[in-house]
Amino acid sequence: MYTLYFAPTANGHKILIMLEALDVAYRIQRLDLALGDQHRADFARLTPHAKIPLLVDHAQALVLPESGAILQYLAETHSRFLPAVGTQRYAVLHWLAWQISSLGPMAGQHYHFLQLDAQAHHYARDRYLKQTAALFDTLENALQDKDFICHDYSIADMAIYPWLRIHAQLNVDIDDLPNITAYLQRLAAREEVISAYAKGAQA
Ligand SMILES: N[C@@H](CCC(=O)N[C@@H](CS)C(=O)NCC(=O)O)C(=O)O
Structure with a gap:
């Protein structure tokens, strides 16, 4: 049995996708987060970071922050979505x-300056938009002739997808990025x- 400390953000959804894919309890x-729940004393007792996601594995008495560590832990625990050995x-x-x-980090900062900070300096908005767009370009090239970012569907796809899904809020135009467009559609249909x-919206 797991407990996921969650908010409906890209980092939160990564872990929900994995838990749903594993079909575990x-x-x-x-x-x-807007009300500051991440700074509550009961949450601070679990993690020094004041950030979601946080996973508790009750069977192992394990409390784990950081979405990358959580995805790797779940993948290794259930032997799914991460090859055990090899290239x-x-x-x-x-x-x-x-x-x-x-x-x-780049898309997160870009979202902040674009959507949350009405007074944001032009330099900050411009810098993070360029950084984010360059990372989308990197991904576009890497997805050439591929259904997933690696050989098979994996925790890397689960981590990347929620950030692409918010491309409109990031003001990143994907009309000229056909590989990303197809990848988004492929993953959205899973x-x-x-x-x-759906569960994130109801939580
Ligand atoms: N490196 C962390 C980043 C986690 C993170 O930035 N979480 C955000 C939500 S997406 C958060 O909890 N922000 C609350 C705050 O900064 O006060 C991870 O990958 O888990």
Whole structure:
């Protein structure tokens, strides 16, 4: 049994997609980030980071923050969506690291300055839009002739997809990015993605 501390953001949805794909028992503990739930004392006792997602594995008494670590933990625990050995394992970890260290932070800052900070300096908006658009271009090239970012559907796709899904809110035009457009449609049609977003909306 798992508990997922969740808010309906890209980082939150990654883990919901994985839990739905695994079809395991879990409950959602919804935090309202705008109200500052992440700073509540009961949450601070679980994690030093004041951020979602956070996973509790009750069977192992494990409390795990950081979406990349959570995806890897779930993949290894259930032997799904991450090859155990070999070059394909490192291809998945490479793209997972890319999402965690590049796409997430750049798109996250871009979203902040564009959508949440009405006074944002032009330089900040311009810089993060360019950084985010360049990362979309990287992905567009990497997806050439591929259904998924690695050989098979993996935790790397689960990590990347929620950030692409918000392309309109990021003001990144994907009309000229046919590989990303097809990838988004392919992933959006998956059962666990549909159910993850439905459960996230109800949480
Ligand atoms: N590196 C972290 C980032 C987590 C993160 O930035 N979470 C955001 C929501 S998407 C959050 O909880 N923000 C609350 C805050 O910063 O106060 C991960 O991948 O899990």
